[in-house]
Amino acid sequence: MSKPVIGLNADYRAANGDTPAFSYVGAGYYDAILKADAIPLVLPPLEEMDDLNQVLDLLDGVLLVGGADLDPRRDGWMLHPTVRPLDPRREVFDRALARLVCERRIPVFGIGAGMQLLNVTLGGNLLLHIPEDRPDALPHRDALDPQHRHTLEIMPGSLLDRVYGDGELRVNSRHHMAIDELADGFAVTAKCPDGIIEGIEYQGEDWFALGTQFHPEANTASALDMRIFEEFVIGTKENAEAIRLVA
Template sequence: MSKPVIGLNADYRAAQGDTPAFSYVGAGYYDAIIKADAIPLILPPVADLDDMNQMLDIVDGMLMVGGADLDPRRDGWMLHPTIKPLDPRREVFDRALARLVCERRVPVFGIGAGMQLLNVTMGGNLLLHIPEDRPDALPHRDAIDSQHRHTLEIMPGSLLDRVYGDGELRVNSRHHMAVDELAEGFAVTAKCPDGIIEAIEYQGPEWFALGTQFHPEANTASALDMRIFEEFVIGVKENHEAVRLVA
């Protein structure tokens, strides 16, 4: 096939005073997709489901990017005082788009809040504030040190195992929410030594779905992290070929 097209959701800021509303996405996300030999396509936060389905008809896979916090009230939980919710327009769009992605089994890679959204959409839930929910956990966010990192324990035979192999791995960490109850069909494929979930992968052969709590696109990522995006694009290509053969 020609280069696959990967859709990216984007962050959103409502108009404030003389500043108009605008969407934006960190360059690290689309630069990583380009380096992995795919074409990124940034999707605006439309409201119509038919429009979202048409968007998904155009792309071969979806990268669900990170950002602020998912609003737990939308999942039946109370709002913790430490939560800084996404802009409502982005969150409404992200949640609707994620449902369609999951229903249609579009190959997907969720990063940070994107992984949390993938888990919630498929029936899992979240820790709202690690220091309270898991008091014995290591620090996962440092307000002073943006380079904060911790080690990772990777499950043998997983995609992340193919990427990183043996040896100690340290990844960036800047979150206070995390996956708690895992969605059905997924497996935990990486954890922090304190037990906080750092990566999940769908286990069925019919769908490529991957999530990382850490950010392999960030400036604080290692050169090896780029391999995750390459594996994602390979999975997208394999899915495209399987769909073509069935058709």
């Protein structure tokens, strides 16, 4: 059986003076896909929906990578002064990509801002600044520790429970925005002890959709974190097999 092909969105920087515009993606994302025995395919910020649909026809799954902040004005909220929005060209593409992935029920794994994007695409919303919206929360962005880690509570019976099992878990989660209201069809499967959502999973049997606020692809991740990508690739294979049987 051929390996699954996983599409990754990329970050984008507009031209600035003598520096040309360019796209890039952290190597940890595609290295994790490669280690999970799948083929990563980095997607440029396509503008034509027909082009994007044609590309999606070639993919077995989509990894929504992390990055800067989603612009809350696109969801009807005011711009908080702490928000540092994605480049508009990336955000327009990311939102179109996420919408089509959800409509077509393509297996998807969202990380960091990618999980937040998955949530807002399906009707959920976000806390714009944890220290203000949840003043009793633990620090989720430590200016003195770029590898900031905190403990995680995993929901029994979830995919993340299958990955991590029993015992205390510490993850590399560093952010100031977070999921507030959860999109329909999803369940919270991991959270910080202060209640901030760190993992979500779709509950229906017709779609594999997973999100983590923490970053299992980072160089501070553990060997167990890699298991999340393996589960994602298994989900893409099972979806492809189901489609083949129906066809």
